[in-house]
Amino acid sequence: MDLGTHLFTGVVAASFWPGLDLRQKILVVLFAILPDSFEWLHQLARKHYDNDGHLVAEDYNRLSKKIEGHWYLWPYNFFHNLFGPLIFLVCSVYYNWTLAYSLMWLSHLLWDLPSHKIKLGLKLWWPFYQKRIHGFFDWWLVKFFRGWELLGYWAILTIMSVILIRSFW
Numbered sequence: 001m002d003l004g005t006h007l008f009t010g011v012v013a014a015s016f017w018p019g020l021d022l023r024q025k026i027l028v029v030l031f032a033i034l035p036d037s038f039e040w041l042h043q044l045a046r047k048h049y050d051n052d053g054h055l056v057a058e059d060y061n062r063l064s065k066k067i068e069g070h071w072y073l074w075p076y077n078f079f080h081n082l083f084g085p086l087i088f089l090v091c092s093v094y095y096n097w098t099l100a101y102s103l104m105w106l107s108h109l110l111w112d113l114p115s116h117k118i119k120l121g122l123k124l125w126w127p128f129y130q131k132r133i134h135g136f137f138d139w140w141l142v143k144f145f146r147g148w149e150l151l152g153y154w155a156i157l158t159i160m161s162v163i164l165i166r167s168f169w
Ligand SMILES: [Zn+2]
Pocket: 001, 035, 036, 080, 108, 112
């Protein structure tokens, strides 16, 4: 899903999760976007294989086969499989960290699962099994997320985030 939706999910969780101090609330928000922290490497891999030098969202699905298995994608896959957050969840129980962190990581996957359709569907069982899970749509190809609508949407999310932060942080 888009960065704004992931960030807003983090802000909502940080606002309503009981007993978090400010530092923990910030970490909760960061965990909501953590899986996409290596999207730039994903993008670099696409640029590498995109021959016309003009990478656009329409190219993403076309290039997915070419960049498949490239080490550039390891960090992205590392954060977009089920084992990472589950192992982190177990560590959280063991070390007494708030479960909000690992659940935010899982929530990121929950958003991405339906919004990555086929060619860039999540490799939920990576690195053991390479099969992609097929979602319902590719969010980067939805018109709403590509024009002025996205800025309007993000503006609304920003206003709601400011209200939440001022009320609950
Ligand atoms: Zn993601």
